[in-house]
Amino acid sequence: MAQTTVVVPEVGMTAATPTACPCPGSLFPYPPPRAGMAVSRKCLRAAQAELGAGMLSGLVESMRASSPTHARAAAALAAGVDDEHAAWMARHPSALGKFEEIVAASKGKQIVMFLDYDGTLSPIVDDPDAAFMSETVSHSPPLFTLLPAVVFIVPAMHLCSVLTTCEHVINFLIWNEQMRMAVRSVAKHFPTAIVSGRCRDKVFEFVKLAELYYAGSHGMDIKGPAKSSKSKAKGVLFQPASEFLPMIEEVHQRLIEETKHVAGAKVENNKFCVSVHFRCVDEKSWGALAETVKGVMREYPKLRMSQGRMVFEVRPTIKWDKGKALEFLLESLGFADCPNVLPVYIGDDRTDEDAFKVLRRRGQGVGILVSKHPKDTSASFSLQEPAEVMEFLLRLVEWKQLSRARLRLRRQADA
Numbered sequence: 545m546a547q548t549t550v551v552v553p554e555v556g557m558t559a560a561t562p563t564a565c566p567c568p569g570s571l572f573p574y575p576p577p578r579a580g581m582a583v584s585r586k587c588l589r590a591a592q593a594e595l596g597a598g599m600l601s602g603l604v605e606s607m608r609a610s611s612p613t614h615a616r617a618a619a620a621l622a623a624g625v626d627d628e629h630a631a632w633m634a635r636h637p638s639a640l641g642k643f644e645e646i647v648a649a650s651k652g653k654q655i656v657m658f659l660d661y662d663g664t665l666s667p668i669v670d671d672p673d674a675a676f677m678s679e680t681v682s683h684s685p686p687l688f689t690l691l692p693a694v695v696f697i698v699p700a701m702h703l704c705s706v707l708t709t710c711e712h713v714i715n716f717l718i719w720n721e722q723m724r725m726a727v728r729s730v731a732k733h734f735p736t737a738i739v740s741g742r743c744r745d746k747v748f749e750f751v752k753l754a755e756l757y758y759a760g761s762h763g764m765d766i767k768g769p770a771k772s773s774k775s776k777a778k779g780v781l782f783q784p785a786s787e788f789l790p791m792i793e794e795v796h797q798r799l800i801e802e803t804k805h806v807a808g809a810k811v812e813n814n815k816f817c818v819s820v821h822f823r824c825v826d827e828k829s830w831g832a833l834a835e836t837v838k839g840v841m842r843e844y845p846k847l848r849m850s851q852g853r854m855v856f857e858v859r860p861t862i863k864w865d866k867g868k869a870l871e872f873l874l875e876s877l878g879f880a881d882c883p884n885v886l887p888v889y890i891g892d893d894r895t896d897e898d899a900f901k902v903l904r905r906r907g908q909g910v911g912i913l914v915s916k917h918p919k920d921t922s923a924s925f926s927l928q929e930p931a932e933v934m935e936f937l938l939r940l941v942e943w944k945q946l947s948r949a950r951l952r953l954r955r956q957a958d959a
């Protein structure tokens with residue numbers, strides 16, 4: 545695509561002609577040049593507003609904007625925003641389409657992978673407790689063993705739809721296991737961290753890969769791999785907000801109590817932060833929910849509220865976020881101020897922008913936003929959905945394996 549080459553030519557230049565770089569081997573141009581006009585999207589601009597400062601109407605507008613399936617977003621798409629989307633893709637081309645240039649830029653550098661969880665490795669689901677990507681599938685009773693009971697219990701006229709549902713569930717479980725295997729393969733070749741807003745223990749329960757780094761609670765709860773004798777940061781544990789634990793527990797209970805009248809609202813304790821999910825709340829109740837949460841927050845000035853995809857995030861006011869977690873992990877891995885590292889961060893949410901901005905400031909790394917729709921982002925590249933993330937991870941593994949095989953053959957030939 546002609547427009548795409550306008551966006552990322554520096555990527556190719558850096559990899560192919562390192563001498564052209566003033567600091568050889570140190571920079572992966574970040575982000576790509578921003579050609580053309582900025583995308584004008586009124587509703588998404590509203591979503592950027594900090595919730596604490598906004599009026600309630602702005603808050604509800606922001607809630608609407610965080611819903612990718614919201615009627616207004618769908619209408620905008622239907623109305624024809626192809627040009628806007630094409631312009632956005634030109635500035636944030638597909639990481640799959642630019643794969644060769646990305647890996648070429650990693651020449652002589654250690655790739656370190658940072659992966660968000662929800663919406664990146666796991667599809668967004670209505671029930672946040674069901675977003676697993678673990679071998680739960682292999683521990684669950686095989687669904688086909690339930691089939692005889694289903695046949696007797698369910699009237700024949702419903703059998704077809706039940707079987708279809710079973711098929712969807714099985715496909716979902718298989719897909720999750722495939723993603724888990726892809727992450728495991730990536731971690732065999734590159735240091736890999738999961739960076740999530742979720743509680744670290746819960747993310748681990750979903751993923752169940754002991755060889756990874758986990759940064760839960762938006763990076764406020766970091767732990768190194770439980771198994772990896774090679775890791776420089778083995779067992780590293782960092783909890784910069786530990787003093788807030790009692791307050792978080794208190795506000796969690798308050799939010800449960802105060803929001804129980806809002807049907808569909810789900811309050812999740814993520815240890816160092818609290819999430820109030822409104823994905824299953826009727827839009828008519830969004831204003832009431834926002835007002836309730838804001839009311840509780842007024843009593844906790846040491847906590848702040850931000851908004852993610854169909855979720856309010858309540859967390860300590862300390863200056864710590866996913867970007868800081870990324871820097872902390874790089875430092876723990878021995879890559880502080882090191883030019884020979886290429887961090888790759890993949891995420892879908894507003895909270896991931898902190899990490900994209902860190903990569904931009906460092907002037908190194910690859911930020912990849914997972915989104916089907918144009919969004920304001922500091923990421924360089926994009927992937928449409930978790931399925932593309934899996935494809936990208938598998939290609940990375942395949943590329944690394946081939947690179948190693950070629951190196952072995954060259955050494956044998958030289959010997």
Ligand SMILES: [Mg+2]
Nearest residue numbers: 660662663893
């Ligand atoms: Mg996410």
